[in-house]
Amino acid sequence: MTKFNKITIIGVGLIGGSIGLAIKKRRLACEVIGVFRRTSTLRRALKHKAIDRGTMSIEDGVKDSDFIILATPVLLIPTIAREVIKYAKKGAIITDAGSTKEWLVNKIERTLKPSKPVFFVGSHPMAGSEHSGVEFANGDLLKDSPCIVTKTGRTNKNTLGKVVGFWKGLGARVEIMSPASHDRSVSFISHLPHLVAFSLAGTVSEKELRYAAEGFKDTTRVALSDARLWADIFLSNQKEILKSARLFEKYYKKIIKALARRKYSEVARLLEAARAKRSKFTNGR
Amino acid sequence: MTKFNKITIIGVGLIGGSIGLAIKKRRLACEVIGVFRRTSTLRRALKHKAIDRGTMSIEDGVKDSDFIILATPVLLIPTIAREVIKYAKKGAIITDAGSTKEWLVNKIERTLKPSKPVFFVGSHPMAGSEHSGVEFANGDLLKDSPCIVTKTGRTNKNTLGKVVGFWKGLGARVEIMSPASHDRSVSFISHLPHLVAFSLAGTVSEKELRYAAEGFKDTTRVALSDARLWADIFLSNQKEILKSARLFEKYYKKIIKALARRKYSEVARLLEAARAKRSKFTNGR
Structure with a gap:
């Protein structure tokens, strides 16, 4: 894979921090720069050694960078991408770590100007946990976990190869698909389970929790995830989640009726x- | 706690086997006898050292026993209890490990004859996993896990104390409550999560499982559980599960609507x- 001189991570939380640690562990860049909104997070990321250098300015953070990863909450990504595109140098590659892809990729592709050769390919490293914050980051989080990279009619082939190579370099199992296919798949295997887990946790009374x-514990673990982050994700993939939810309700109601x-x-x-379906997942690992 | 001379376990699978291993590990009886329907299971239980002696006959298994644990699939328990009561010696104590209590306790209490001093107290050791079979049994399965012991108007106080002492002796955290309260609680914290996890696993297509x-994985882990065993449990606690399900649907639909x-x-x-509710559970452990 391509080794980059400078890689910038915007948003250094659990995912961004884990990416930073993995890049440094595997020596995939000479310098990892983090971009922050708060000095307190910047200090924590430096202390955790997730980045080599931190800055509060997008311009300062991306202007010399070869590879820029947007790892903020998903609803912020297109706005930040607009800034990044403004300040990135010619030939820079931008990717992201957002949990939904279609609206985000569309928005960012529309922001790109043919006059300025800056490239974008959407990514979704499917790792994480119910925790958030750089303190929980670890350099092996992405190892062996799925990472979806999206391809559209506007995707530059060379850039796609470099983005795929980057995630593979971090140990992820990369799959390429369209943003729409991604959103449909993750609505089933990630967003819907979160919605259902939150609903279950919301149903149980405190008295019963004692037993x-x-x-x-396992069925509701993901309901410990950051609520605002997941409200973001739900809204950003609303259409597909509502479709998956209808299929879930259909199966659920069949059991209830019987x-x-x-x-x-x-x-x-x-x-x-x-059970037979679920057992196929286990065997596949 | 009382040390028993002979303890009999009827149904030596994951739970029954783990109870056997724990009794032997903690030396709570001189002999642990297993009662089986199949010789193959008997051999596996002996090989796994979950029991000292195995038999295919309920009469042979219980006639000299001081303490008898019914650990078969839940729908079979009352029928087996009827046999056990017939052959148990005077003063014998019977308990069970069934996941629902009200109908089961009612049925067994009605089988008891005032003329014969054999005692019954219902129990539900709330441990287990998605696995089944004595191969997965382990002597620490019940350690620190909740165990509900039920009390009714007909419960003998002395017997209740011995049953509570027995589970505490295996390391469980015992709670005493009525069979009805038990069934309401477990419908929320165990049966409903299983129903929802099965529904989720049933919804996802094999293609999507790859990502x-x-x-x-965690949200649907319990959907790997034995389907017939859980169909048994669902049917045996039907009323409370349907009530809990309505509360779940209410929360779920609020999120969907918003x-x-x-x-x-x-x-x-x-x-x-x-999230706030779920976080209270974690803190409580």
């Missing part, structure tokens, strides 16, 4: 079909 | 309320 065991009618073999059949 | 990451209307602050508020 909760491993099953409840249970209400005490149809034992129908309940068992629905649970077994679900 | 699934930690969030999906999302459909793009009401960002309402979505964020609902997610934050759920």
Whole structure:
């Protein structure tokens, strides 16, 4: 893969910080620069050694950079991309780490000017945890985890190759697909599970929590995630999430209906079909 | 706690086997006897050292026993209890490990004859995993996990004390409550999460599973559980599960409605309320 001279990460939290640590661990750049909105976060990122140098200015952070990663909350990414495109040098490559792709990629591609050779390819490294903040970052977070890189009619082939190479260099399993396919897939395997986990956690009373065991703990773990971050993600992929939700409700209601009618073999059949599907995921790992 | 001479476990799978291993590890009985329906399971339980002696006959297994634990699939427990009561010696204590309590405790209490001093107290050791079978049993499964012991108008106080002492002896955190309270609580913190996890796993297509990451994995882990075992549990606690499900749907639909209307602050508020609740569970451990 290409080794970059300078890589800039805008937004150095759990994901941005883990990317920084991985780049430094694997020596994929001479310098990792972080761009921050708050000095307190800048200090924490330096202390955690997730970056080599921090700045509060996008202009200062990106002007000499070869590769720029937007790792802020998803709704902010297009606005920040606009600034980055203004100040990035010719030939710079921009990518992001946002959880939804279609509206974001569309917006950023419309911001790019043919007169200025700055390139963008959307990415979604699918790693993370219920924690947030650079303190939880670790250089192996992306190792062996899926990373989707998006391709559109406007994608530059050479840039696509470099972005794919970058994530592979961090140890991720890269898949290339359209922004729309990405959004549909993640609505099922990430956004919907979060929505359902938040709903479950919201349902249980504090009294009952005392008896909760491993099953409840795992099923609702992702409901510990940052609420505003996930409100962002839900809004940014609203259409696909609502579609996935309807399919979830369909399966759920089938079980409920069979249970209400005490149809034992129908309940068992629905649970077994679900179990068989889930077991394929485990085998695939 | 009371040390028993002979303890019998009927149904030596994940839970029954873990109880056997824990009794032997903590030397709470002179002999642990297992009762089986299949010789293959008997051999596996002996090989795994979960019991000292195995038999295919309930009569043989319980006739000299001081303490008898029914750890079969939940729908079978009352039928087996009827046999056990017939052959148990005077003064024997019977308990179970079933996931629902009210119908089961009612049924067994009605089987008890005042003329024969055999005692029953319902239990629910809330440990387990998505696995089943004695191969996955381990002597620390119950350690620090909640165990609910039920009390009714017919419960003998002395027996209650011995059953509570037994589970505490295995390291469990015991709570005493009525069978109805138990069923309401577990419908929220165990049965409903299983129902939702099965529904989620049933919704996702195999293609999308390729991109699934930690969030999906944890949220749907319990959907790897034995389908017939869980169909049993769902049917046995049908009324309470359907009630809990309605509360879940209420919360879920609030989020969906706010999302459909793009009401960002309402979505964020609902997610934050759920997150705050879930975070109380983590702190409690």
